[in-house]
Amino acid sequence: MKQHSILRVVAKLLIPFILLFALYVQFHGDYGPGGGFQAGVIFAAGIVLYGLVFGLQAARNVAPPIVMERLIALGVLIYAGTGVAAMFCGGNFLDYSALEYSFLQGSLLERHLPHGQHLGILLVELGVGITVAAVMILIFFSFAGRERSR
Amino acid sequence: MEHHLPVLLIITPLVAAPLCVLVRQRLAVFGLSLTVCWATFAMAIMLLVRVLDSGEITYQLGGWSAPWGIEYRIDTLSAFVMLFVSGIGAIVLTFAPHSIAREIREDQHYLFFAEYLLCLTGLLGIAITGDLFNLFVFLEISSLSAYALISLGAREGVQQTRRALIAAFHYLVMGTIGATFILIGIGLLYMMTGTLNMADMAERLRAEVQINRKLMDVNETRTVLVAFAFLSVGISLKMALFPLHMWLPNAYTYAPSVVTAFLAATATKVSVYVLLRLIFTIVGASFAFEKLPLDTELMVLSLIGIVVASTTAIFQTNIKRMLAYSSVAQIGYIALGISFASLDGLTGAIVHLFNHALIKGGLFLAMGCLVLRLGSAELDDLRGIGRRMPWTMFAWVVGGLGLIGVPVTAGFISKWYLISAALERGWWPVALLVLLSSLLALVYVWRVVEAAYFQDSPEQHAEVTEAPAAMLIPTYVLIGATVFFGLWTSLSAGVAQQAAQLLLEVTP
Numbered sequence: 295m296k297q298h299s300i301l302r303v304v305a306k307l308l309i310p311f312i313l314l315f316a317l318y319v320q321f322h323g324d325y326g327p328g329g330g331f332q333a334g335v336i337f338a339a340g341i342v343l344y345g346l347v348f349g350l351q352a353a354r355n356v357a358p359p360i361v362m363e364r365l366i367a368l369g370v371l372i373y374a375g376t377g378v379a380a381m382f383c384g385g386n387f388l389d390y391s392a393l394e395y396s397f398l399q400g401s402l403l404e405r406h407l408p409h410g411q412h413l414g415i416l417l418v419e420l421g422v423g424i425t426v427a428a429v430m431i432l433i434f435f436s437f438a439g440r441e442r443s444r
Numbered sequence: 445m446e447h448h449l450p451v452l453l454i455i456t457p458l459v460a461a462p463l464c465v466l467v468r469q470r471l472a473v474f475g476l477s478l479t480v481c482w483a484t485f486a487m488a489i490m491l492l493v494r495v496l497d498s499g500e501i502t503y504q505l506g507g508w509s510a511p512w513g514i515e516y517r518i519d520t521l522s523a524f525v526m527l528f529v530s531g532i533g534a535i536v537l538t539f540a541p542h543s544i545a546r547e548i549r550e551d552q553h554y555l556f557f558a559e560y561l562l563c564l565t566g567l568l569g570i571a572i573t574g575d576l577f578n579l580f581v582f583l584e585i586s587s588l589s590a591y592a593l594i595s596l597g598a599r600e601g602v603q604q605t606r607r608a609l610i611a612a613f614h615y616l617v618m619g620t621i622g623a624t625f626i627l628i629g630i631g632l633l634y635m636m637t638g639t640l641n642m643a644d645m646a647e648r649l650r651a652e653v654q655i656n657r658k659l660m661d662v663n664e665t666r667t668v669l670v671a672f673a674f675l676s677v678g679i680s681l682k683m684a685l686f687p688l689h690m691w692l693p694n695a696y697t698y699a700p701s702v703v704t705a706f707l708a709a710t711a712t713k714v715s716v717y718v719l720l721r722l723i724f725t726i727v728g729a730s731f732a733f734e735k736l737p738l739d740t741e742l743m744v745l746s747l748i749g750i751v752v753a754s755t756t757a758i759f760q761t762n763i764k765r766m767l768a769y770s771s772v773a774q775i776g777y778i779a780l781g782i783s784f785a786s787l788d789g790l791t792g793a794i795v796h797l798f799n800h801a802l803i804k805g806g807l808f809l810a811m812g813c814l815v816l817r818l819g820s821a822e823l824d825d826l827r828g829i830g831r832r833m834p835w836t837m838f839a840w841v842v843g844g845l846g847l848i849g850v851p852v853t854a855g856f857i858s859k860w861y862l863i864s865a866a867l868e869r870g871w872w873p874v875a876l877l878v879l880l881s882s883l884l885a886l887v888y889v890w891r892v893v894e895a896a897y898f899q900d901s902p903e904q905h906a907e908v909t910e911a912p913a914a915m916l917i918p919t920y921v922l923i924g925a926t927v928f929f930g931l932w933t934s935l936s937a938g939v940a941q942q943a944a945q946l947l948l949e950v951t952p
Contacts, residue, residue, distance in 0.1 A: 367462030367558075374459045380506075387451040389507035 305347040312340035320423045330419035334426025342434045350438050359435055362428040369425025376417040390414025450503040450516045453487045454569050456480050457561040464558040477557040481534040488530040492523040511644040517574030521943035525571040525717045528798050532709045532805050533564045539918035540702045543812045547700040548596050563589040567714045576630050577640045591616045594699040611694035618691040625678030632671035636662055646726050663731050683715035686749025689772040696768035701812030708771055709805035713797045716778050724947040733785050742783035749776035754884035764821040774800045784865045790944035792861030795937045799854035806922035807843035810836050813911035828901025832908045835916050837896050839923045844889035846926045849882050853930040
């Protein structure tokens with residue numbers, strides 16, 4: 295791809311916006327259309343585009359497979375951990391209402407942090423987003439990195 | 445925390461699985477998984493005790509109440525299924541370290557534990573949930589991790605590498621077709637009832653609806669018929685009911701021994717549980733058995749399956765494959781019990797879920813010991829092994845007797861119920877066929893006994909020694925349990941009978 299300067303320049307221009315849009319879809323998901331799954335896929339699409347234009351090795355340096363594998367696990371843990379946190383705050387598993395004003399009481403941050411159902415869905419969707427993005431990137435790596443006929 | 449018990453049972457293995465991937469270090473991962481599995485087993489016991497004590501338990505996830513939110517609903521049947529699934533899960537994992545050290549690549553060990561825990565989560569989740577779509581999600585969790593677990597058998601030196609991958613892929617294709625059918629069925633039912641909660645759905649299916657200016661019950665509509673057809677075919681595929689069993693023999697043969705033992709003992713059994721739920725809880729026995737001929741269909745297919753699969757098992761040269769075909773036959777017994785739609789028949793089916801899980805689990809663990817020492821499961825390699833590995837082979841023989849259904853083993857109890865259910869209906873040809881198939885089982889078990897005890901061992905096995913105690917003890921726990929539950933039946937048959945009474949809605 296070294297000789298395709300147009301592709302390289304356009305890709306360089308586009309990738310930051312793709313990643314930014316992914317974050318918008320992620321964190322705006324509780325007000326408008328979107329959410330963790332869509333955001334994760336868009337984020338992964340940015341990395342995939344980078345891999346297609348600048349080569350697989352470059353993409354692997356940006357998103358090392360070993361880190362991606364751990365992010366998959368981390369996302370699931372964030373999701374389940376939110377549920378367990380709700381249990382410790384006195385509700386049922388994943389009962390976000392139990393998270394209402396349970397954290398950082400009296401601190402300055404309290405007024406700026408989301409609460410209850412809002413906080414719960416935000417954390418859960420964050421977990422979903424991380425896992426989906428990491429899974430999509432790893433799937434791309436394992437298909438693109440397959441050697442022909444061993 | 446008592447109140448949270450149902451959800452803790454599910455999320456403990458669910459949280460432990462990603463932790464395994466994060467930790468990666470072999471010993472730590474094994475310790476974590478082992479603790480989690482035994483803790484899950486303990487929780488399943490506590491749940492069963494509470495259900496037997498005080499009846500149904502429900503748990504609302506996220507605090508959303510029943511027909512809207514997802515609900516966990518535990519009755520005798522689901523607690524019983526969870527008891528043996530988690531029990532087998534714990535015992536098989538205790539057995540695992542030596543076996544996987546030989547059969548699975550070292551850099552994949554942490555993945556094995558993570559997938560194993562996920563599979564356990566899925567299987568337990570299917571049994572615990574009261575929400576039909578949630579059931580589908582858990583079914584997918586267990587199936588996807590099962591495909592991955594089977595593909596771990598691809599290690600050079602122990603078996604031909606590619607075969608495990610092909611078997612896993614074949615299972616993936618068949619399993620996905622089954623899962624799609626189930627999803628279509630659920631979608632159609634949701635379309636007609638507007639609910640996914642099983643208890644709520646059962647109620648709404650019996651309500652009246654106006655179609656083309658005609659009043660009719662919802663379950664008389666064609667959509668519900670189609671939904672039921674999709675669901676029953678999809679579930680039959682998952683439980684490997686003859687003739688939809690084609691994925692099973694290869695999957696069981698080429699998977700690592702530990703995986704085979706776990707899946708053979710639990711996965712198909714949980715699918716049978718789903719079928720029971722569909723027939724008796726959701727659409728109702730009168731819909732499935734009187735309006736539609738599901739009982740005749742199940743009976744014909746299971747009888748053909750029992751005879752054909754047992755006969756095929758006789759001609760196998762690989763013992764794991766032989767046991768796999770025997771599993772297809774045993775699923776036939778369970779389906780036969782359901783098709784009687786009587787208390788005895790259903791009790792026989794449910795108790796055979798339990799008994800066969802113990803017997804097959806034990807047998808495949810013994811196979812794991814043999815594969816560890818011999819590196820092969822071929823009948824030819826087993827010649828004279830009865831003298832070199834006496835403990836392992838003795839366990840195998842006791843398990844084999846259980847398969848045949850000899851008195852004093854658990855297999856006898858199930859067959860007793862099935863035959864008495866057949867005679868109660870006056871279907872003596874069915875009873876005769878069940879007895880005949882026991883003779884077929886005797887033939888294939890005898891082939892192994894003959895090779896192991898009455899033939900000389902080949903030269904290359906002069907060095908073979910007994911399997912380590914760490915593997916023999918879990919094997920003997922399961923094999924001992926088959927004898928124990930052949931003598932003391934108040935847990936297995938007693939609870940199974942109570943579950944059957946609840947399903948048939950008869951009062952004791």
